[in-house]
Amino acid sequence: MEASQRLTKAFELFDAANSEDPNTEVFQGKTIPKELLYAKRMTAVLNEFEPDTSEALQLTARCQHICRWEIPRESYEMNRVGYLQWRQNLKKFHAKKASEILNKVGYEEELIERVRFLLLKKKLKRDEETQTLEDVICLVFLKYYYAPFLVKHDDDKIISILQKTWRKMSEKGQQAALQLDFSGKGKGLIAKALE
Template identity: 30%
Template structure:
């Protein structure tokens, strides 16, 4: 018996969260909740497929630790690219098995894979316009979750880094955001320690 669209979405969400529940560190369900919450704040009328995509941002990431790739920037970038591919395809399979339409499942695959996101910084306006709204919303949500939930721990684990390095990191983080994402990020800034606020302000003004 085929499921109605709402039932298919609910079934997909259940399957996605079953994967998250296997995370040995018990972090991914909380991360998925935060991604979904920020996606709704950024786009209150977000369709169910986009909310499902938000929950798939780190789908089964714990199965491919960063330590399984070489050290250094090249190793990190390959790890991240491979994750985008495996996570997006896994998400698509889960949605299809739940009865979500093929077109919506493919939209989720594109959003999670960050397809065409690199075009955002193109000097060609026509190319920039090819970045899908759903892809950018997920990118915004991921940055906002990082600022809200992960930044302090990240700083604490790298206290020996020079201030200028932190400014550079925050600058690269800031330019990932859309205008809506930047406005949302500014609501988080007051909750950060004073030194981090100053670093972020410097990064923003020099981005």
């Protein structure tokens, strides 16, 4: 199978897995499984932000939240420690799921290992592709999930989250974030967070 065919096949299998998500979101009048929509947004933002990227990073972006609903946040203690455990276990879970699918498609172990490395967010700030992935995750959050997030949380919490998000991003990612279209309140809180 050619590289482009393998990529297409892997995307199809990732999307089929994410289509099983019982959680849905209405987008442009259509009800779509939440993680399927998230995966497509990741690909779209990656293609915009870093169009000439490796196959490994394209694959990673598409499966970054694969089958996430299988490990609900509520299955861990609702505190900082529980949250961090949940996040760590999710990364390992996504890496395992993605590896199984990539194996099935016929990818070589070296590429599968690279996708695992990226999904585990290894060497953030030191590995260029891990950093690009993190930038894309942050941009997807800011572009699609920040506005609904604003109405659910108080300003102090939002400012704290924005500051943490900003610290994770590269300068290029931060510049791209500043080009996004935000509401008046959204823009104001970003300005406060960056003071």
